[in-house]
Amino acid sequence: MAGTAVVVDDSKNLWGGGNEPMNASYGKLMMWFFLLSDVFTFSALLIAYGMVRFSHPAFEGAIEEFVFSQEYWPIPDKVFNAVPFLHGVDLPLVFVGIMTFILILSSVTMVLAVEAGQRNDRAAVEKWMLWTLLGGITFLGCQAWEWSHFIHGTDAGGKLLDGSIFYGANLSQNQYGPPNFAALFFFITGFHGFHVFSGVVLNFIIFFQATVGKLERRGTYEMVEKVGLYWHFVDLVWVFVFTFFYLV
């Protein structure tokens, strides 16, 4: 069977290295598998939110009569209704909406950076990576404001179970509702925010390498694609956080 031996020699062993199984480079494939594991982590967090929420009573009355109480799960519209510079104005979900659009747009500029990278267009990579960085940093700034507002609370505060008035929130008590609500807010948006932060750092490293010509010398801009995958994933997670934490 000499013919068979020749065939084996000609085609490289698919899993023995020097080849790209599934037609994706090692780095891209591993980024995908890492993201899959991250999918499980975020799913676990969001599903835990669902479970804890289902184990608390829901507010039964009309939405206009809603007040913060430890007795039932708060309505997110009523908790996240503040916008910077508009103190005391009830603008439900407006600020979160702005944050959502910022993240989607920075995801778009990232796609454009990846597209420019595939064309070896260094100037366009630099331009779009810079826009992406700007979007990411703006999002982080918005989140910092939102956390600060959540932690410091509203003017009126809310009544705790012992009857005292408490302003804002920490991990064990909060004015908005059952303690678990604030704890989950901190964990879920915090974990996502940290992903955004790492994404900004990774994007900056790749932006820097593109600027100093390192990627050019390497002969490929594929690193832009790899960090791009991570950055889109961060946007994807926010789509789910937005729905299951803020809308539902």
Place this chain on the structure above:
Amino acid sequence: MEQEKSTLEVIPADKAKITKIWKVTGYLAAATTVEFIIALGTDLSYSIKTSIFILLTIYKAYYIVSEFMHLGHEKRSLINSIVYPCIFIVWLLIALLIQGEAVFQALLGQ
């Protein structure tokens, strides 16, 4: 300063590709806007609202993963190895929501 010599040839942009990116952006922005309008401007029942939100979220997730992350254009085996494991999430979702309801009954149910 040493002058850097560019070795890579710049390929001109493909207009159709760029148009596609902005089109997907439009879909995502439109879906988010619809979510807003439904959340704040309508009196639909909670379960209908929630169903619409979940459908729109999956719609957006599909476009982000398929187009922005380019998964839709990868080899079938790569798509499968990323998408199929997500079936475990469905299991976890069902298990924990039932569990949450059970905790509610145990704590506050009659």
